[in-house]
């Protein structure tokens with residue numbers, strides 16, 4: 430595999446995922462009006478792990494912000510449901526859905542066959558994939574096959590952690606959040622991080638983490654979905670709201686706000 434500069438990677442990523450300059454124009458979308466929903470009146474408790482910018486994070490004032498937050502808020506407005514966000518660790522989200530302590534989750538969560546055995550997913554709402562990050566000076570890791578026997582940091586319970594588990598002889602350290610895994614790489618304690626490409630690229634470009642680059646090609650193509658308990662009565666309403674927001678341009682508006690690009694066409698199902 431070839432070693433791409435960040436600019437080249439961004440271009441490929443943009444072409445491949447239908448995003449361009451996704452790290453530009455990451456201002457907050459002002460979709461939350463605070464008004465009561467017009468119809469329905471039900472409350473939807475929605476879990477999220479708010480350390481995954483630009484999808485979900487906590488602003489300086491402690492308020493949740495991000496693409497997922499704006500999307501879910503707009504889904505609530507469209508479906509007539511009041512959204513109440515609840516912050517949970519990422520690996521606690523599926524157990525909470527199973528226990529019924531939350532009604533849904535939006536957290537950059539990849540729709541996987543494994544997870545779909547225990548929770549229901551909405552239609553795909555975002556196309557992503559996993560990327561390898563290394564320190565800028567690294568010249569012996571250009572792709573997945575070079576990770577054999579290396580030290581790798583991942584976020585616990587994620588698709589990145591599953592992918593890392595496939596590497597022979599790798600020494601894996603797990604962290605509660607993606608920024609912590611990336612910080613470990615900045616500190617020089619690991620050789621690489623496997624994490625969702627949009628989040629890694631955002632972190633690299635945001636100046637919070639310096640001296641990192643992304644190498645190789647995306648390891649996977651993944652689609653994010655909103656997760657709900659099995660057989661949730663809210664699944665149809667969430668899907669209908671998402672479909673109508675895609676059709677009427679609301680989805681594209683939120684996407685533009687966070688990624689500065691037209692959204693790619695999404696498949697009806699992830700697999």
Ligand code: GLN
Pocket residue numbers: 478481519536537538539540584586587588589607625
């Ligand atoms: N998309 C990845 C997954 O679903 C990571 C999600 C996250 O860390 N919020 O496993």
